[in-house]
């Protein structure tokens with residue numbers, strides 16, 4: 001099977017290295033010529049529980065160099081989805097399936113609007129990746145699950161076959177009947193730790209060690225659970241403590257959430273697709289979400305301060 005990972009950042013490299021080592025022809029696609037040259041010349045350094053090694057990956061800035069693949073995995077930040085999928089047109093052939101493994105809600109609709117609904121599957125992953133430096137990641141794939149399913153129907157043969165292939169290659173993937181519930185389950189995990197860790201700058205170890213963090217995270221998750229339940233989503237977890245346990249499972253004390261990684265780099269976050277998605281859905285269902293509203297305000301404020309600093313001083 002030929003796979004293209006659109007968005008070869010922290011998560012894309014973690015998934016890409018796994019599938020490459022698992023024997024699938026896997027292409028890492030991103031825009032930065034410097035980063036791609038680094039990967040082409042030196043390979044991808046992967047640190048994980050098994051140690052540190054170089055994985056000889058295929059990387060390009062040019063989807064046309066790759067041509068049509070069997071599977072496109074979209075792992076750009078949510079606000080880059082539309083541009084990234086539009087520029088991925090050369091990767092799409094008659095049989096290509098496109099799946100988002102991004103966090104947040106709404107990416108599948110954006111992708112379907114570009115490539116057609118029939119090609120799109122929903123995916124979510126609990127795998128973690130952290131960028132250590134150019135061409136260098138810390139990967140948390142082992143022991144973490146990914147999920148795959150049709151947008152609005154139970155498991156089909158194509159979903160089952162893809163999940164089996166990815167699992168055989170080392171990305172343990174479950175074929176799911178109800179991806180709306182699965183996407184909300186993952187949203188709960190991001191609501192728990194993403195924004196709060198981003199605002200405070202805390203690693204996972206520090207975060208879970210602070211009772212006030214855990215209490216605030218639980219309150220944010222409880223709101224999201226209430227919103228999901230009011231809109232008929234069949235969540236697999238309805239206890240915030242279970243969500244916090246799942247969010248921490250398999251990720252070490254120095255793990256940094258992707259939202260924290262964005263803020264540390266001085267770049268925009270996915271607050272709009274994560275906590276603000278809960279706020280919007282809450283508003284529509286008449287469920288108050290004051291904790292999530294406050295988290296959105298804080299992260300938006302930090303982003304505003306970074307943008308103004310960039311205008312004024314040239315650095316975020």
Ligand SMILES: NC(=O)C1=CN([C@@H]2O[C@H](COP(=O)(O)OP(=O)(O)OC[C@H]3O[C@@H](n4cnc5c(N)ncnc54)[C@H](OP(=O)(O)O)[C@@H]3O)[C@@H](O)[C@H]2O)C=CC1
Pocket residue numbers: 006007008009010011012029030031032033035075076077078080083084085087101102103104125126127128129130131258261270
């Ligand atoms: N990191 C993690 O542990 C996890 C992340 N996620 C989700 O995965 C997604 C990606 O997160 P993460 O990997 O952390 O983010 P990163 O910022 O590390 O990676 C995103 C990559 O997308 C690339 N990109 C942006 N625009 C385009 C484009 N038009 N075409 C191709 N590539 C593009 C960027 O590279 P360039 O600028 O060179 O194009 C960048 O390297 C997010 O939705 C996140 O929420 C989900 C689970 C875990």
Ligand SMILES: CC(C)(CO)C(=O)C(=O)O
Pocket residue numbers: 103125126127128189190194247256257258259
């Ligand atoms: C839950 C977690 C931390 C890893 O899967 C994540 O999704 C993120 O950092 O955005």
